[in-house]
Amino acid sequence: MRTVELMTRIAETDVTFSIDDGRWRGKCLICNGWLSFDARTGFGANIEHIYPRSLGGDNDLSNLGLTHPGCNGEKGRNWDPKRRHRGNPERYRAIVEHLRQRRRERWRERA
């Protein structure tokens, strides 16, 4: 599946997202701030793997969210690499659980 198709599916299953004039608008899964991306190209947002692929996380929609590129990059650099979260595994688990919970709260069944 192309990245933008996956992004569309994530937006469709996130109640904060709606489409208007060729752009999806909704809330970043990480910082909860407003976010928008081009519905055709996907430009403007990143796909966040809540439980990262490097730790066995998959492409199931419940494990994916849309984020600002900066928020996604920050989590990827500061928390997801093993050598980073090994020092504070409880904090890391709390972050991942928080994101999973937020994704669940926003869940919307596709029409």
Ligand SMILES: [Zn+2]
């Ligand atoms: Zn953000």
